[in-house]
Amino acid sequence: MKAATFFDGEGWRDGIIDLDGERMLLRDEPPASDLPFSDRPRLDGVIIGGFTDHHVHLQLVDHALLHRSTLGRVVDLGANPAVIATLSAALRGAKIASADPCGAKNASESTFSGAFLTPHGMTTPHETPRRTSHPVSVEFAGAFLTPVGGYPSDRHWAPAGSFREIADTATAERAVGEMADAGASCIKVASNSSAGPVFSDLLFRAIVEAAAARGLPVVAHVEGAGEARRTALLGAARLAHAPFTERLDDAELVAQAASVSWISTLAIHDADGETRSTAVDNVRRFHEAGGTVLYGTDMGNGPTPVDLNPAELAALRDGGIDGTDLLRALAPQNPLDPASLLLRLPATDADPTLARPLTSADLKA
Template sequence: MRAATFFDGEGWRDGIIDLVDGRMLLREESPARDLPRLDGVIVGGFTDHHVHLQLVDHTLLHGSTLGRVVDLGANPVVVAALSTAMHTVERAAATPGGAKHAPESSVHGAFSTPQRERREVSDRFSTSHAVTVEFAGAFLTPVGGYPSDRDWAPAGSFREIAATAAADSAVAEMADAGASCIKVASNATAGPVFDDDLFRAIVTAATARGLAVIAHAEGTGEAQRVARLGAARLAHAPFTERLDDAEIAAQAASVAWISTLSIHDGDTLATAADNVRRFHASGGAVLYGTDMGNGPTPVGLNPDELAALRDAGITDTALLRALAPQDPRDAASTLLRLPGTDADPTLARPLTSADLKA
């Protein structure tokens, strides 16, 4: 048993770590003065708010420091089955090494498939854990819209919507499959986008099912438009254009942004990072997300994404909030040990029973 400092999702608290029936458990409780204190601090498993599990070796997540992922575009039947399976540990010892794919810096580029990936295995972790998978199911897109013409899009991973009835049906299908949100493609640089009425109809149908709409907004004015029409989150921090300060303030008051900065480079990265910096300074909610599966992204925590967020002014506790760690008081959470409250999240490692004996 050890006294411990832990992160509850908003700030730091005191608690006690104990080994109960072979499991490391944390409870919020003021420790006795003479109870030895664990070096470092405790957080729950981190969250990647934008992944594509059909495009990576998802088994590597069991050995990573990610405890939860949100899949934003997949065949709903396949990803629902993965969600169920990944609640249990699939391998005795998995690792989070970077599954490498063909280079790709554009958000709307060609994703790589697991069949083409070259796995780089790290021996940093020797423990495996369950992973919580939330998902949107299929992209909802206009007829001929993104990503319907992309080779990387798995069979069944998009639904082409022409009218309100089809929108209602697609939302119901995703909800019945277990979706926690709805993904809408609004990519004006790669094909048609929904008109305002049909986008609103999707939002209405999703809201009736208790589901938020997450929009891939790309093209001039699309980020502002989808926010005005009711999207709750942007799947990518706006990167097509620099938003002015009034637009940033309006966005900060109405939507959250999933970062995905590290998929960009050059001027596009500079634009996205500048938007994120001002959005965060305006009180906007920035969520860590990598678009895992788009190019050479690690299957686990992405140091490049963390570095880009820090460069945009999101550091220390704000960075932990963006990572949305699981509540370590929840017995189902992955428990991670960090060297300190301001430590680089890449230094986190799974807590083990040996930590209580040190």
Template structure:
């Protein structure tokens, strides 16, 4: 049993950590003065708010420090099985090992189900299902977009049907494509129809907004999140202020080339959005190029460049509550350490 400092999602607290059989347990109660103190701090698994698991080897997540991912564009028939507890199962012993997966194909549909056969930690998978896009809209013409990962919408009826299908599949949000640089976008009425249909199912809309005015338009029409920090244009300060009051931004800064205008614009927008009180969420667009299947140091560096550091960076990473999660991570050497220094907490740490 050790005294431990832990991050509860908002700030730092003191508690007690010990073993309960094969599990590590953290309790939010004042430790006795004579308890030895853990040489580091405890935090839950991090969240990547923008991934595409059909484009990566998702089994590598089990050896990462991510505790949750949000897939923003996949065939719901493929991604839904990965969201089940039986697919990414937590045995509770806190070991992060590369798992041995059995690829079991359902005879009725030929859909792969990945069943964990080792004791690695569970990564929670939330998903939007398919992109909703106009006929011929982004990403319908992209070679990387798997079959079923987008649904072309023609009118209000097909929009409502698509939202119902994603919600019935277990989606936690709805993804709308609004990329004016790569094809048609929804008119205002149809965009609002999707927002209203999603709201009726208790779901928010995440918009891929690209092209002049699209970020402002998506926010005005009711999107709750932007899938990418705006990079098409530098937003005016009054536009930043309005967005900070109504939407959150998923960062994805590292997808842009290091010296590109798009990256410079996105970092500048994020810096001012954060300063205005806007919520920035860590997200990498995992699968967009050779991105790590895990925490991305380049994304963290870009967030720091936008003046998001320390506790603000941890809030952007949205760590799971370590009081509820079996995944407890130790960051060394202290509360200002780089999140990439996180590692699994093991029983050996309680012997010191």
């Protein structure tokens, strides 16, 4: 049993880390009649919950690698609902066999070209030190909801069943119900005017209302002039990508900061490209306006690591998000929850890529 400093989602606090068999438990106060924090041996470094990637596509990666990552939670934003529901249940177990992902393309084929029209191969895992296997919490949207002929219905990377083409309100309500019944925590709507038709205002609102009736927020993939503003006004709660088509004016950023959160996905753009520059600039000013930016990588879009992505962290820092703000964007799991992954960082100001899962050996040292 050792004293430890931990991140509670907003700031740093003191707690007690204890060993229950091989499982580590964190408490925010010492047991009754126990030594005070100041007199107890202290764990070197600090504790934080497992990180969250708010935008992944698990059918396009070797999802088994998540078990040895520093990600404790991921949000899948576009998959066959039956497949992702099964995968979500499996990943909550301690171990899963590494294999060709359910419904994914073979490694030799192109996979996720996404909105960015760049062919990519199957995600290639980065070499990492061997780590203890841990469960992963998977939330998901299920299938993309898109107009007939809309994005991503014409994309070769889209697994079978990963999108629903919506023609009218009745179809929309059925599709929302299908995703909700599969266990979705949100509804993903495509609004990509650069790649095909988009929903009318009336039909987009109908989807938002149907989702709200099931207690689900709408996450919108927006691309094309005016789509970020339009979908925010129509009730989208979150944008799946930081807007990159156009520079949003300051008044629009202030308005969105009050009602919409953004998932970053900055590193999917070419490092010296115009879309990245636009997205980073929008993120910087949105953050300054008080907007909520969440870490997300669009995992599966190109050769991204199935783990924390250093390139995405660097891009967020370019957008003015660092230190405690960066940790909040990573939305770590609550370390006081016994089901959460516990990570050890060297210090409160350390680079998150230096985090590693806490082990029982850390308490015995």
